[in-house]
Amino acid sequence: MTITKDPENSEFFRDGIDEETDLQKQPEQKISIWLAGSIIFFLLLVFVVSALIVQRVYFQPPVVRTAVERELLKHKTAIKDNPNNAEAYVGLAGVYLEVERPDKAVKELEKALRLEPRSWNARFELGMAYEALGKPEEAVSQFLKASAIDPNNEYSFYQLGRLYHKKRDYGQAIQAYKKTLKVNATLADVHYYLGQCYEKTNKKSLAKQEYEEALRYVDSYPEAEKALKQLE
Known part of the structure; x- marks a missing residue:
């Protein structure tokens, strides 16, 4: 007796069905991959745009408003452009002195x-910074170095005179003031301070002249007028 196989249960028939099913799934898989990629790209685009908006709204650079801020920005930019620019550091230090930050x-x-x-310039400003920090000895050292670098600049001698005067070292103050006036004889304040030092050392005739x-x-x-009247 011959047994006839059911064609639907044959291996050949099943293989054909599987191949047909795979072919049907391939377009669906391609669509799913494309859709997932599109969603990821869209989300990335939204993230980037949002980040740019947040940066523009919340992280804008500070607006430079005051003259001090402009000076700070100018010198800091100069240093960034050329880190070997010594005068840019001096300029920046000058701004820090102006805003009472001698430590910086x-x-x-x-x-x-x-x-x-x-x-x-650097030596002189360093002397000013040390004086502002309450370190007169360090300040004197820097003003002495500045006067040695440029003996024709009266300001270092003048600052030396002031510091010696404050210490009541009248002899040293007199020498510093005289050197100041040798460079520039028209400084009325220096003549007045020199007169005070002469008074303190009992040289009243010289004080009167100053x-x-x-x-x-x-x-x-007024101060010089009052001092002169007291000597007459």
């Missing part, structure tokens, strides 16, 4: 002096 000024001036050890010189360069100088 010292750091910038030390950088300047590493680049240019014979910079008069008060008169102060009044010669400034018509209205």
Whole structure:
């Protein structure tokens, strides 16, 4: 007796069905992959655009409003463009001194002096910074170095005179003031301070001469007028 196989249960028939099913699934898989990729791209695009909006709205650079801010930005930009620009560090230190941050000024001036050890500006400003920090000995040291670099600049001698005067070292103050006037004889304040030092050392005739010189360069100088009257 011959047994006839059911064609639907034959291996050949099943293989044909499987192949047909796979062919039907392939387009669906391609569509799913494309759709997933599109969604990911869209989400990335939304993220990037959102980040740009947040940066523009919340993270804008600060607006420069004051003259001090402009000066800070100018010198910091100069240093960024050329880290070997000693004068840029001196300029930045000057701004820090202006806003009463002598500690920061010292750091910038030390950088300047590493680049240019014979910079008069850096030495002078460093002396001013040390004085502002309440370190008169360090300030004197820097003003002395500045005066050695440029003996024709009266300001370092003048600052030395002031510091010696404050210490009541009248002999040293007299020498510093005289050197100041040797460079620039028209400074009325220096004549007045020199007169005070002469008074303190009992040189009243010399003190009188200096008060008169102060009044010669400034018509209205109440302190010098008062000191002169007391000597007459």
